[in-house]
Amino acid sequence: MTNNQFSDHNSKDFVTKNKPWVVIFIGPTASGKSTLGELFYEKLQNEPSNIKFYDGDSIRKKLKNKYSHSLSDRFKVLDEYLDIVYEDCENGYNVILSTVLHKNKMREIVKNKLDNVFLIYLHCDIKICEKRDFKGHYKRARRGEADCVPGVTEKYEYPDSADLIVNTDKNSISESLNIILNFFDKRITSTVK
Numbered sequence: 001m002t003n004n005q006f007s008d009h010n011s012k013d014f015v016t017k018n019k020p021w022v023v024i025f026i027g028p029t030a031s032g033k034s035t036l037g038e039l040f041y042e043k044l045q046n047e048p049s050n051i052k053f054y055d056g057d058s059i060r061k062k063l064k065n066k067y068s069h070s071l072s073d074r075f076k077v078l079d080e081y082l083d084i085v086y087e088d089c090e091n092g093y094n095v096i097l098s099t100v101l102h103k104n105k106m107r108e109i110v111k112n113k114l115d116n117v118f119l120i121y122l123h124c125d126i127k128i129c130e131k132r133d134f135k136g137h138y139k140r141a142r143r144g145e146a147d148c149v150p151g152v153t154e155k156y157e158y159p160d161s162a163d164l165i166v167n168t169d170k171n172s173i174s175e176s177l178n179i180i181l182n183f184f185d186k187r188i189t190s191t192v193k
Helices: 033-044 056-060 071-090 104-113 126-132 137-142 173-184
Strands: 022-026 051-055 094-098 117-123 164-167
Touching: 022 033, 033 051, 033 056, 033 094, 033 117, 033 173, 051 056, 051 071, 056 071, 071 094, 071 104, 104 117, 117 173, 126 137, 164 173
Parallel strands: 022 094, 022 117, 051 094, 117 164
Antiparallel strands: none
């Protein structure tokens, strides 16, 4: 990653008019996905729009089946996430989702299934994520008690298809949010109903 605060890889200018958009915050556990996703949602809620926000924990409660966090189950979870998000879009909702998506294959599946989708990668050193991890995922992984914790038990693949990269170990929450808001200022419209 360069010294820039963010990288704009795919530079979509605008989403397709009159179609709902999807913004997915991706990154390792404790990189700031849920916090920034929720703050982004709150900022956009000030405008007239139908927007839904899901973080990994809240959307898992909507799944039809129970899954572990194994790699094979993570792909099954992704399929169900995408079904939920697709249905929301079909019903006229814009969607913000915060989830790990640590494999480029997962991101490719997302880009192929959804229209008007933006991936925001929150780049954060795993050591910093471990310090922030109030749920203890990294500690359990280091003790061998968790089977799939990206960044510890397997590699978190650097995304080759992110639309925006925000360095959350160098930028504060408010700086990161401003980078995201500036990026989307003219790219998405919240007038989709």
